[in-house]
Amino acid sequence: LIANGEKLAAFALTEANAGSDAGGMETTAARDGDHYILNGTKQWITNGGEADIYTVFVLTNKSKGARGASCLIVEKGTEGFSFGKQEDKMGIRGSMTRELIFDNCRVPVENLVGREGTGFMIAMRTLDKSRPMVAAQAVGIAQGAYEEAAKYAKQRIQFGKPIAAFQGVQFMLAEMATQIEAARALVMATARLIDSGAKKYAKESAMCKVFASDMAMKVTTDAVQILGGYGYMKEYPVEKMMRDAKITQIYEGTNQVQRSVIASNLLKEF
Known part of the structure; x- marks a missing residue:
């Protein structure tokens, strides 16, 4: 669906305190049975609000820093997943850029990309x-x-x-x-x-x-x-x-x- 253009995707790595230092991310995903519970925000995400599918980088083990990062697929419309304001940018104004907000957002464990700890x-x-x-x-x-x-x-x-x-x-x-x-x-x-x-x-x-x-x-x-x-x-x-x-x-x-x-x-x- 993504390859043929029916659905848009977005790459969610950047945060307010994790720009060039991507390993400084603070968004977390705590395991709860067969789900992860996401909390945190992602900033300046291209296609934010427009995309249907988001690859979101989170900390599944905060004590390990970047080595505790994992990648999860989060779909638009998931409960606890919302969007911030549309950014008023200097350039590429035809591209939507928004904040992603996760507030006790429950994501199935099967949405994990690869293994825990391989996100970075x-x-x-x-x-x-x-x-x-x-x-x-x-x-x-x-x-x-x-x-x-x-x-x-x-x-x-x-x-x-x-x-x-x-x-x-x-x-x-x-x-x-x-x-x-x-x-x-x-x-x-x-x-x-x-x-x-x-x-x-x-x-x-x-x-x-x-x-x-x-x-x-x-x-x-x-x-x-x-x-x-x-x-x-x-x-x-x-x-x-x-x-x-x-x-x-x-x-x-x-x-x-x-x-x-x-x-x-x-x-x-x-």
Whole structure:
């Protein structure tokens, strides 16, 4: 049902005190016979309130910290499961983001994904596969901004000629195009590695996410610059692209965390 688009799913890991430090989660699931009783909140969850199925990461053994985390499937409509306010975001405003609230929410034991205590590992492996998707999103945003900037540069007349005739603008467009293609190649290489059945790809996933998202922020900012005052107006699309690009540097792990992931993995190779 999820694969064919009939139902939406959501990934619920982040909490108010567990962002980059995902192991700091506080939402709990206490075993009670053939059910778990969930209590706590999840923050900034994409598709919150819209999704039918939620993968929720909880502590089934608080004394073990991250090693006591587990993953449960919770369905919308389950008693004790509700939603907070719709977040008013800077970008990706077409995507619903809400808080998930669990108040003595009873979930059947058979909704456990894997085994108790493997939740953190499941979350990290999921992120290794989802980071290239964020990178692909970043490439698409940048491509759109670049195309808008190039078209505008050929149409906008200043000093008696299109601004595309000025070397300063030409160099900006050349740099934008080059960076986009470099990011696209890195994303495709990472996707190819994952599809090949490779067991380890955390480093490559982090690399393509960092490079593509930083590139998207730079390209969209330059697109706004090329459009000048018009670029700053909501009447034109590039300011939206710049706002949308920013989140790609933040979610699925901040780019600062990604650089730590890259460093820790590459140092194991020597």
